Amino acid sequence: MIPGPFTYHRPTSVADAIKLLGELGDEARPLAGGHSLIPMMKLRLATPDHLVDLHGIGELRGMRRDGDTVVIGAMTTQYDLLASDTIAAALPILHETALLIADPQVRYCGTLGGNVANGDPGNDMPALMMTLGAVYRLRGPGGEREVAAADFYQGAYFTALEPGEILTAVAVPAQPAGHGYAYEKLKRKIGDYATAAAAVVLTMRGGTVATCSIGLTNLSETPLLAEEAAGAVIGTSLDDAALKKAAEAARAIMQPAGDGRGPVEYRKHVGGIMVERALRRAAAKAA
């Protein structure tokens, strides 16, 4: 399994990378962690003539707290996220989710930017970013712009990224102290994509749910924000009836593919269960 031939570029600044991608056009692909793109190249499902490796660009890696926002560089790896005190304090759900992505070796290489920008419905971070209200920072020949994660995904592997643009950073609102969170992922084995997964972030006040956001992974062509399901639990104590209602509302928007992970009905069924479990566990964690 040898990839097709290509020319390798390793720019050292975002400006140079954008210039290169602009000059090389459709036949060039940016290379982040490479753990989605290189396997596709080995299968010759991707045959770019040029690879623009982003590893030489220091400004794309690292995390910083900027007021109420945590700004994470696109080339920050899952391993970096797991090692970060900033993430552990402000966004513990990222820590929990990163541990469920692929395996240790892949986490040393796989990046947050690659995970969210690729548009693969199986990736875990996109639904989580929608749940957290994250904003993607994109830069291209026309300058910089911001797109909310919730507006970014248009179809499987289709995103709001324009040709020649790269995702440079993800800005995630730091979650309030005492919030509850959970990412529940059903998978066949370590390293697998989700059969179904649900992200929940909520706050509780006086025993009832005050705010809630729910995201779904691999249950449609794009990650989904389950707004009705979240609305169904606000103001409740998350009793069985509310959980059931949320799961049903979430199932109503799921359109999973029937594949090796199971037929459509099964994946919707377990998708609802992931929502219930994530809600229950998030509530138990909330102060």
Added chain:
Amino acid sequence: MAPQAKKTQVSMKVNGVDVDGLVEPRTLLVHFIRENLQLTGTHIGCETTHCGACTVDIDGMSVKSCTMFAVQADGSEILTVEGMANADGTLSALQEGFRQMHGLQCGFCTPGMIVRAHRLLRENPTPTEEEIRFGISGNLCRCTGYQNIVRAIQYAAAKINGTEFKEAAE
């Protein structure tokens, strides 16, 4: 047919030795290691980033070398299974553990297991059994059922830490 891409000079340190070579950009690191450097201890298993047989240590990270181009490793420091023995040629604690605990049958996954376990113990010198199992979850073994591999790593951890290795109760 697309014309052959221009070859690129790469240099890196492998098992403490400076090496260089001329590679096509599409040359995978595992092929560079096995064919250019003739270090065939690193195995090619699944070629799809699942099995971990091709794991090498690059600048302190365990990496599946079938999923990285040699050009990406330019300038890095790499450790393969050939670099695992002690400086005097005796077996390292991990190698000794795999031998003493019979941590292999066919041996195909062993180079990847040892290289991965090396980094795991550097990051966490006193792992629990669960942490060992999670830590090697990117490496597949189809013979042992992992029991003796876990014991081998526990043996090595005990030896490195100077503590007593206790066989888990059956």
